[in-house]
Amino acid sequence: MSDYKTVQALKQIDSQIAAPFRGIFILRRKTVKTARTGNPFLSIEIGDSGGSFNANCFDGTPVYEALVEASEGSIVRIAGKTEYYQDRFSPKLQAAEVIEASEAEAEGVLSQLVEIPPEPEEELWADIVAAIAAIEHPQLQETVQRVMDETATQFRTSTAAINMHHAYRHGLLEHTTHMVRACRALLPLYPQVDPDLAIAGIILHDIGKLEEYEGDFAAKVSRIGTLQGHVVLGFRTVRKAAIQCKLNADLTERLEHIILSHQGEKEWGAAAMAATPEAVFVSMIDNLDAKMGMVQRVLRNTPEGEQFSEYLMGLQTRVLLTPPDKT
Amino acid sequence: MSDYKTVQALKQIDSQIAAPFRGIFILRRKTVKTARTGNPFLSIEIGDSGGSFNANCFDGTPVYEALVEASEGSIVRIAGKTEYYQDRFSPKLQAAEVIEASEAEAEGVLSQLVEIPPEPEEELWADIVAAIAAIEHPQLQETVQRVMDETATQFRTSTAAINMHHAYRHGLLEHTTHMVRACRALLPLYPQVDPDLAIAGIILHDIGKLEEYEGDFAAKVSRIGTLQGHVVLGFRTVRKAAIQCKLNADLTERLEHIILSHQGEKEWGAAAMAATPEAVFVSMIDNLDAKMGMVQRVLRNTPEGEQFSEYLMGLQTRVLLTPPDKT
Amino acid sequence: MSDYKTVQALKQIDSQIAAPFRGIFILRRKTVKTARTGNPFLSIEIGDSGGSFNANCFDGTPVYEALVEASEGSIVRIAGKTEYYQDRFSPKLQAAEVIEASEAEAEGVLSQLVEIPPEPEEELWADIVAAIAAIEHPQLQETVQRVMDETATQFRTSTAAINMHHAYRHGLLEHTTHMVRACRALLPLYPQVDPDLAIAGIILHDIGKLEEYEGDFAAKVSRIGTLQGHVVLGFRTVRKAAIQCKLNADLTERLEHIILSHQGEKEWGAAAMAATPEAVFVSMIDNLDAKMGMVQRVLRNTPEGEQFSEYLMGLQTRVLLTPPDKT
Amino acid sequence: MSDYKTVQALKQIDSQIAAPFRGIFILRRKTVKTARTGNPFLSIEIGDSGGSFNANCFDGTPVYEALVEASEGSIVRIAGKTEYYQDRFSPKLQAAEVIEASEAEAEGVLSQLVEIPPEPEEELWADIVAAIAAIEHPQLQETVQRVMDETATQFRTSTAAINMHHAYRHGLLEHTTHMVRACRALLPLYPQVDPDLAIAGIILHDIGKLEEYEGDFAAKVSRIGTLQGHVVLGFRTVRKAAIQCKLNADLTERLEHIILSHQGEKEWGAAAMAATPEAVFVSMIDNLDAKMGMVQRVLRNTPEGEQFSEYLMGLQTRVLLTPPDKT
């Protein structure tokens, strides 16, 4: 275990003591303010997956210099001393440094910083790779592959949502892989569904989210996300790749239709109602895995001993957390 | 091929000719009216899966005697002569006889009378039997088995709905079996779901429909169906069996909860929102197979050469019927 | 007047003074936390109908011992000294003891602890007793009596809701009695309504709430309440009693139907739409008394001198509180 | 029994016979058309509470002269001969005469022409008179009296609706009287409600319908009804009377508020949400009697032997018609 303290650990230190500490955190918010002296200072919020705290960094200090150019969502290594002001944890920061995600991973603290899926990214990704390889229609396979070639890094780390299901790092990859697996399991039961189209549609259905959100560790909706939404953005990406790969007109339309209709209802953002066997199928699997993903997350994250989870908007109820009594 | 004519065949006979014919049909509607003479007569509608026609049967005739006590939804063997009145097909009926479904089946005309699933009833049923056998928890298995023992005949022939998905003979069996298959395919992907509970819940989820509908070949909502609805009726059936089989309290509650919540939304009739992993899972599979069942049916039933189906209320669109161009 | 201080009285004491006090309160929340020493301590919220405050009870103290096993919603007698920390009222607790509701009543402080109806419980209950006695059909009377025999204590004290109408101690009894009275007043006007069924339906319509909520003085939804809801729970209770009392099938179905349909709309939890004269009647009286109960409560509770109440969700407006000018 | 034939009786006459007949009917629709000769003719629909038929009246005939100026909704005495054309009942009309409702009543056929309530108009009206007399506040009583003085004839005969509850002749009187009775029965239970205001509000709540609809025996929405709606029209009538009777400002506002809010929800036409004890009370009694009125009507009108009524939009279900089994 590293000697980097988590926010929870820092807050458990006796408030009377000024204890020196080191930590790696996400820079959640950063605002430039003007002090009464007329000089600027930074008001920042930093935190990890277990909590956060505020601090001020005054002009001319090394911490100010280190953070003044940092963007929200950066990872920062901090050194400081614990301190309380007005009963709130307000540590004195002595040094700060923006570091790469890879370094946080190397230090073994990345999973403390942000929530991640229980299954390793590599395993999830391997199933996407295999699913693409199994697409038999050459231009369809090439279309999916081309989109993945251009987006893989982002696709593998992005969240699937800001508020709802799979709303965490690698959430989009996890959700997509789970849908691929569900699709392959169900395809034998619905022979009316073309497997190539269904798999291609699933892998690409949420690809527009890579443009809809921005910010690596503190996702928010981007300009283009506000102006167009992920359904249209995904449609654009898929259409461009399909044209480049000379996918025939019929398959292009059907693939685009899966993207355009996967949200299920117009008020949830669907541009068209699902009207092909594949589009109905993908839309239903999306809904199934989204809801099951909420159940899985809440089972994973709620502290031991609770009978019910908090109320979940997406399920309109609390979830029973205890296992069935199979005696 | 039998010499029984279908309604479509009868209507293709030259309207100028009074051709003698025999046919086996469903008695769809039967109303007793009073003629101007003061005598009663029957106004009936009879038909098969391809159409229907009206006829009057006057007091004292053999046809009147044969049908006056018949209930709507009966199967009748008819002999008559074709005739047209005011440009409408109005055959003269000469003999009529109520027969059993088994006889219609023996004559090989049952599938002309009513829509049935493409897969034989026996195959569909075999998967239910196997799924029950695979439930490991003894009392849970016994609970499902007991309900099936009491309802099997009806369960195997009933429709799953009057208007929406799987709305045809054996439709409930087909929908339930498809859900069982989907469940088994998906269970490895969602280890948080208890397989025994999910399978038991699926087999029993719509069992209340056996009481909600009445009428063998012309389903309508029964008195108890109007007063309680299939969700509560299914809950009663399952609860009674669970108590008789001494299923423990926790499993009983969870099984009941699957029945009570499977409709997904309160306005669709759910008594509670799905709040266990198994209930969310069953509710989502129900929705998936209901929608896919509409797609399958429309692909099966729309005449060759149409590009799109009629508008389907359940999918809020027309369905594209042509296969993808995989060249 | 007792020497027990209310929360309001405690907060009016000069904050500079450490005044000793005694009080009887509800234990609203209780959480076990771990101190920096590694020892457990209790973080509690206690209060009465006029407010609440927080306190910490450290391991090894008599207060800790007295409360560590107490459940939320218990009544506690407290001795302590007033104290302020960071401008918040944070008294030092010196002794604590869980007591029975009866003792709080004996001390004359029960009505300070929780909101109660203006009419004495005994009077409200007497009308329920009389209404049962007036049911003429023997098995129907017996059915209602049996349910009451099993639930009377709880029925007489329970709230009718957590948030909406009659949401206070004895609220269920008050609401039910008011509905009984309204029913008796209206029955002569609607001779299509069977009096026995209407009265029985009213007395039992919300009986499922006794299982839906739990916690004597701090009601929250129970496990079974989340999984089934009060409509189904009430249906179960009534069905069981009807079978035990050999109520005939027709009356059983009609009585059950009143329970299942009384919520009025499917999205408010009705399992079926009211389809008998009695069910429509009970459902409308329920709605009338629920809305009038909100009006009565707000007239009772708003401080003198206000022209309008706060905005009430259930009425979608503020209520005018001043009396009409009848000069 | 008169020798006037009803539509049902006419249709039972042997279609081969040209039988002379007399009848009194409502002129439901009347359109002037141009024949191929260039001459005008009338295409009319006439009927009674049991059905209707069409006929053409050619220029220059006595029937044409008698009806060319008649307005839709008139009562007409007809003489003619039965005749069938293309299998439809198309009698030849030989004489026609517009008569007054009073004459139809004298002939004892008014109740065949239109649906009316089971209780005599006089009895219903007597309760309105008594209720007005019991209003204690002089100006409030005078306000109600003044409105009634101006509208009594119309108020006593008008329908309460076109499609929904109490949609028949005298329906408004019946509904209002039933609400008055319900109000008087319930007032002792809700002492927060001012009796004078509640009774005045009930008697006047739907008074705007007298202007919203037009046409004595074939109600349709008038010009002012389309442009303003009955809520605003009623408000105008009541406000004018209140000012003329010098009702004080507070009572005027409260009375107006009852009219403006009685529809209960904005989407049903309420101009404001009920915000006084009286307005909530009147609005709830209106809803209760509207729903019970639908139940009463359907019990009254459905033919013997039916178990369930047709599906009623206003109740969102079919109504069980058989009486409870009280054995």
Next chain:
Amino acid sequence: MSDYKTVQALKQIDSQIAAPFRGIFILRRKTVKTARTGNPFLSIEIGDSGGSFNANCFDGTPVYEALVEASEGSIVRIAGKTEYYQDRFSPKLQAAEVIEASEAEAEGVLSQLVEIPPEPEEELWADIVAAIAAIEHPQLQETVQRVMDETATQFRTSTAAINMHHAYRHGLLEHTTHMVRACRALLPLYPQVDPDLAIAGIILHDIGKLEEYEGDFAAKVSRIGTLQGHVVLGFRTVRKAAIQCKLNADLTERLEHIILSHQGEKEWGAAAMAATPEAVFVSMIDNLDAKMGMVQRVLRNTPEGEQFSEYLMGLQTRVLLTPPDKT
């Protein structure tokens, strides 16, 4: 006036006479059926803006040969004799010929065939041309011009809708021109709105309808219209032109956003909510002209003497047709 008869004129001919006639009509529906002889025949519906009739064309006749390959929506010149069968107008067709819209126009009957706007197409179009010329930003102007160059013929004749506003030939042109005029009138009042973007957005906002509908004189939704909808189709067209014209990224996004958001609400098909001054502005002008277009059309089309129009779904009321009394 031509000697071509309209449907209305044909139906006014004495039904006893077999009058020879000529007419130019739209072929509305065409179905190939099989006669009892086993030979095919055509069942067709033909009509003009004033009505329609059915006819059968038997194999081997010249009419059959002339129409067997004609597509629905074609214009046909017919010669025949009037005839009635079963009281329905069923003329005998003797000759038929598919002709071009230009020929119908030359014969002066085009406006009898289909509804068209009151203002000549040329005038409407001139305003579009002028508006494009007035766009100052070169690439933006070029983008609009390019789309118009590719679609002008279709754009000038297409309907704006199937059911709702401006649902007739040239309706899209009329609606777009009216919006352009409204925009120019309002621009001085909202200086926050960029004129170039607003005008470009208006001209292109419904361009996707050219692909959403198909069929020249009998519009229905096309395959791509069902799969993608006009919002996405318009977006595609505009995006392609913008890229070809090297429109800068910011303007391209803003122009696309106007197309994507103009429907106003997600449930009406908007892919994004209007989030720029221009998008809000265009969306509001679209709504204003759509509603006013319904008013204009109903004032134009309702027969003299009616006080109110039929009920209009789009306005949720009937429209008062008489002019204000300005005396």
Next chain:
Amino acid sequence: MSDYKTVQALKQIDSQIAAPFRGIFILRRKTVKTARTGNPFLSIEIGDSGGSFNANCFDGTPVYEALVEASEGSIVRIAGKTEYYQDRFSPKLQAAEVIEASEAEAEGVLSQLVEIPPEPEEELWADIVAAIAAIEHPQLQETVQRVMDETATQFRTSTAAINMHHAYRHGLLEHTTHMVRACRALLPLYPQVDPDLAIAGIILHDIGKLEEYEGDFAAKVSRIGTLQGHVVLGFRTVRKAAIQCKLNADLTERLEHIILSHQGEKEWGAAAMAATPEAVFVSMIDNLDAKMGMVQRVLRNTPEGEQFSEYLMGLQTRVLLTPPDKT
């Protein structure tokens, strides 16, 4: 620039210093409380358009005397010393005085106190005056003029809303003038709309808001506003003036209909759906200017440098604030 400090300026003064200051503010809230001594004190909130703070005024002090009778929404001149308590700005007040709005205006601080439109009130008002003068129908002009004569002062200063569009001082005047301008610009395009009625309808459409809200500088819904709503209140005002000016019945009804229908949808408060050309027109212009007003305000008020505004409920999105790139 005056020496009166704004709230923002006061909060920037060093918290360690007790700096004397003067300021002019709105008295936002005022509550009388009882101190532990038994004496009353005032707890007040005062502020300007840039923020607010709380203070207590004790019995017997000059500030207490000056404010005890002041009503919420008054303008007060304050003298005091800055002070911080528990980290919150809690100045010590030394003198207070209620002043008139005119004095605040004379001191040049009115625009600091409350938000106002960018265009001077006089210019906005001049357009209303001119629009009234241009109404050609004498009684219609007189009707509008009469209403304005009675309400002008209030009409010119009132807000158009509490929460939504144009929710600031003079907002009603600004919104109405903008609608008048839009109307005049659009009238030539919609000749079916009567200009006199449209202009009169626009000027009066929201006149009921003068009674719906109360409080000069801190608007809240009045008693009559709660009981009747601005639609009915405006209808009353307009109807009274129309009768006084002998406006003919047809125009009175049409003018009233514009008021009653301008909200557009029943759930937004429309008493009737717009059913005349003028009513549809006014309702659409109202919607257009309301939405554009939100855009204008947010462009005006958001600090430099932000790309998007906050999320706006009325537009259901954030607004892009940066200007288009017209290079």
